[in-house]
Amino acid sequence: MAKSKEAKNLDTSTEEKIIQAARKVFTQKGYVATRTRDIAEEAGINLALLNYYFRSKEKLFQMIMAEKLQLLFSVVLPIVNNDDLTLDEKIETLVENYIDLLIDNPDLPLFVLGEIKANPEGFKDRLQVRKLLQNSSFIRQLRERKPDVEPVHFIVSLLGMTVFPFIAKQILFADDSTFKMQMEERKVLITKWARTILET
Amino acid sequence: MAKSKEAKNLDTSTEEKIIQAARKVFTQKGYVATRTRDIAEEAGINLALLNYYFRSKEKLFQMIMAEKLQLLFSVVLPIVNNDDLTLDEKIETLVENYIDLLIDNPDLPLFVLGEIKANPEGFKDRLQVRKLLQNSSFIRQLRERKPDVEPVHFIVSLLGMTVFPFIAKQILFADDSTFKMQMEERKVLITKWARTILET
DNA sequence: GTCTATACTACGATAGAC
DNA sequence: GTCTATCGTAGTATAGAC
Numbered sequence: 001m002a003k004s005k006e007a008k009n010l011d012t013s014t015e016e017k018i019i020q021a022a023r024k025v026f027t028q029k030g031y032v033a034t035r036t037r038d039i040a041e042e043a044g045i046n047l048a049l050l051n052y053y054f055r056s057k058e059k060l061f062q063m064i065m066a067e068k069l070q071l072l073f074s075v076v077l078p079i080v081n082n083d084d085l086t087l088d089e090k091i092e093t094l095v096e097n098y099i100d101l102l103i104d105n106p107d108l109p110l111f112v113l114g115e116i117k118a119n120p121e122g123f124k125d126r127l128q129v130r131k132l133l134q135n136s137s138f139i140r141q142l143r144e145r146k147p148d149v150e151p152v153h154f155i156v157s158l159l160g161m162t163v164f165p166f167i168a169k170q171i172l173f174a175d176d177s178t179f180k181m182q183m184e185e186r187k188v189l190i191t192k193w194a195r196t197i198l199e200t
Numbered sequence: 201m202a203k204s205k206e207a208k209n210l211d212t213s214t215e216e217k218i219i220q221a222a223r224k225v226f227t228q229k230g231y232v233a234t235r236t237r238d239i240a241e242e243a244g245i246n247l248a249l250l251n252y253y254f255r256s257k258e259k260l261f262q263m264i265m266a267e268k269l270q271l272l273f274s275v276v277l278p279i280v281n282n283d284d285l286t287l288d289e290k291i292e293t294l295v296e297n298y299i300d301l302l303i304d305n306p307d308l309p310l311f312v313l314g315e316i317k318a319n320p321e322g323f324k325d326r327l328q329v330r331k332l333l334q335n336s337s338f339i340r341q342l343r344e345r346k347p348d349v350e351p352v353h354f355i356v357s358l359l360g361m362t363v364f365p366f367i368a369k370q371i372l373f374a375d376d377s378t379f380k381m382q383m384e385e386r387k388v389l390i391t392k393w394a395r396t397i398l399e400t
Numbered sequence: 401g402t403c404t405a406t407a408c409t410a411c412g413a414t415a416g417a418c
Numbered sequence: 419g420t421c422t423a424t425c426g427t428a429g430t431a432t433a434g435a436c
Contacts, residue, residue, distance in 0.1 A: 033232045046403055051431055114314050116370050129371050153389055157361045164360030170316050171329050189353055193397045200396050246421055
């Protein structure tokens with residue numbers, strides 16, 4: 001730990017300021033739409049410094065994207081592979097943790113999904129979600145509980161109910177504070193509905 | 201009807217060829233990422249012709265976007281406002297029609313939602329989905345059936361289950377043919393699950 | 401490390417010949 | 419209506435002074 005500091009941003013290093021700015025602008029506008037000038041301005045530094053610390057816009061972007069993918073995986077993987085949790089416990093924990101994550105990072109889904117669509121090749125190796133899920137205890141438990149339905153259908157529905165509001169909030173929700181409140185409400189609703197579906 | 205023609209593309213007017221190309225490229229790559237040169241090449245015409253027929257990239261884009269929004273609304277509005285349909289009939293029809301639409305236009309959701317996020321101001325007046333839904337018989341029926349749950353939560357879940365697979369298909373589904381097959385399966389699954397949820 | 405000035409490239413748009 | 423050639427601008431990246 002460094003000495004106690006009161007300032008939030010004034011004492012952060014230039015490199016860190018650039019990273020923070022890049023995080024914000026990239027996730028808000030996507031790769032093509034962000035200009036390195038936007039990032040420099042947001043960071044309060046000169047444009048040349050961006051290329052001094054990171055070689056290029058592309059390199060800087062890769063850092064941010066890797067970080068965001070890591071963030072997404074870090075929520076899912078520990079849960080779906082945890083043999084000690086029952087199926088119902090997994091569902092409840094997944095939904096709660098995911099909604100908490102997305103409330104803190106509302107741009108995340110549209111950002112990641114948009115960039116994957118824009119450049120599928122760049123994600124070919126990094127995204128083996130299907131393989132990671134395939135052997136998980138989550139899938140195994142789903143097959144046991146509902147042998148007649150492909151697990152993918154349940155997972156897509158669970159993810160859809162959880163993630164979709166964050167993707168479509170501009171259209172479907174009025175203001176930001178009621179949105180947050182309703183997402184808290186959704187935690188228990190989705191969990192309940194998912195269990196109901198499994199009992200069908 | 202024009203005289204019978206066998207060719208599909210050779211006889212279409214230059215203007216129509218540009219529109220078709222723009223439809224394809226814009227919905228695939230989004231506004232910022234598409235270059236007018238891409239559209240010209242896709243249409244098999246010269247770049248200058250694009251500005252001859254449509255004044256600018258922006259004008260051409262607005263045409264395509266208006267068309268796509270119209271497409272989305274034309275599926276939803278007639279159903280949610282139809283007083284002759286029961287709630288269960290509305291749900292079934294909505295899911296079926298939407299999945300059919302999205303199978304034919306898989307890029308549609310990510311395209312529209314991405315552009316709205318990129319330029320929220322440009323959609324302020326055109327998107328009054330909330331107001332259009334507010335007074336619909338669909339909402340009224342939902343309130344009657346489940347007075348304890350905000351209708352928005354049910355609608356978001358229904359839309360999420362239906363639309364999300366098309367947004368995340370790069371990640372969650374293997375190949376295109378099994379994807380289509382599984383989307384057909386989903387029609388009856390979502391309808392069934394939605395009804396189950398309403399009985400909770 | 402940080403700045404200013406600039407090179408280089410890519411893009412949207414237009415002029416002008418046919 | 420359609421083409422070639424080109425203008426103007428905006429964006430990434432770098433050179434070089436401090």
